[in-house]
Amino acid sequence: MAGTYTSILTHIIFSTKNRTPIITDLYKNRLYKYIGGIIRNEDAILLEIGGTANHIHIVIKIKAKHSIALITQKLNQTLQSG
Numbered sequence: 001m002a003g004t005y006t007s008i009l010t011h012i013i014f015s016t017k018n019r020t021p022i023i024t025d026l027y028k029n030r031l032y033k034y035i036g037g038i039i040r041n042e043d044a045i046l047l048e049i050g051g052t053a054n055h056i057h058i059v060i061k062i063k064a065k066h067s068i069a070l071i072t073q074k075l076n077q078t079l080q081s082g
Contacts, residue, residue, distance in 0.1 A: 006064040009047070012072055014056045014079065021053030031056075038078050042071050 016022050023031065032049045039046045039060055048059040062071065 008062045008064065008066070008068075010060050010062060010068050010071075012058040012060065012075070014058070014075070016054045019054045023051065023053050023056070035075065035079070038075055039071070042066070042074060044071060 035049060035056070035058065036046045039058075043063065044066060045061040046058070047061055049056065051057050058075075060071070062068065
C-alpha cells in the first residue's frame with residue numbers, strides 16, 4: 001500500500017542461566033554494545049538497553065519485513081555461543 005507506515009516496537013528480556021548474577025559493571029557496557037551490534041546487523045534499531053546482574057531488557061524498533069522471532073533467535077544464538 002502506498003503511504004503505509006509501520007512502527008513495531010518490541011521489548012525483549014533475556015535472563016542469565018538460573019538467574020545467576022554474572023552481568024557485572026565490568027562487562028555490562030561491552031555486552032550492551034555487542035548486543036547493539038547484533039541488532040544493527042539485523043537492520044533493526046536499538047532504542048533502549050539496560051538491566052541488572054541477572055537479566056537484560058532490550059527495546060528495539062523493527063521494520064514490517066522483520067520477524068521478531070528471528071531477531072530474538074539470532075540474539076539468543078549469538079549470546080549463547082559467546
